[in-house]
Amino acid sequence: QQPVQSPQAVILREGEDAVINCSSSKALYSVHWYRQKHGEAPVFLMILLKGGEQKGHEKISASFNEKKQQSSLYLTASQLSYSGTYFCGTLVSGYSTLTFGKGTMLLVSP
């Protein structure tokens, strides 16, 4: 079942903060976050595993509440380069495949 993301869209001024949420009705093994800029491929940001392990490439923080099956992506001191659509993807087991949410569009203006 597809995870639910909120909000659908966010408009920020450079330097402001934002939180993007992802929730699932199923027990999750992991949550993955990707960012897709217009006309480009989705790019991996972070994976959060049950048990607390996190792996990521960028200075972006996130949390995973295993009891609520919810994850939040925290974008602090936003930069223009943060603009894009953010997708969360969920795995219900280590052998399943990613199910993506509909995305959250983020626009950072000067």
Place this chain on the structure above:
Amino acid sequence: DAGVTQSPTHLIKTRGQQVTLRCSPKSGHDTVSWYQQALGQGPQFIFQYYEEEERQRGNFPDRFSGHQFPNYSSELNVNALLLGDSALYLCASSSPTGGTGELFFGEGSRLTVL
């Protein structure tokens, strides 16, 4: 190091026709997954190939089929095209042997069905 490459980047077909999309995975990756991304939506999983076998399949009809070659490259075939098949088709490669589980996506093939 070349990333995931897909071809063609854009194509236009008419209803009822057949299409083949191609994908070369990132060097060192042996698993290829295909996703369909409709406008304004998240990627939807079509199927995954590993060791030239379809390992998992999403909720897509049999009109969607695929293949993986010994060099790990892959093809996605769609028969009897419908207007609703118009979308961006993304290929993603990964390694099943640990790591972050990160998917590396290509820039996609945009299919328009008229």
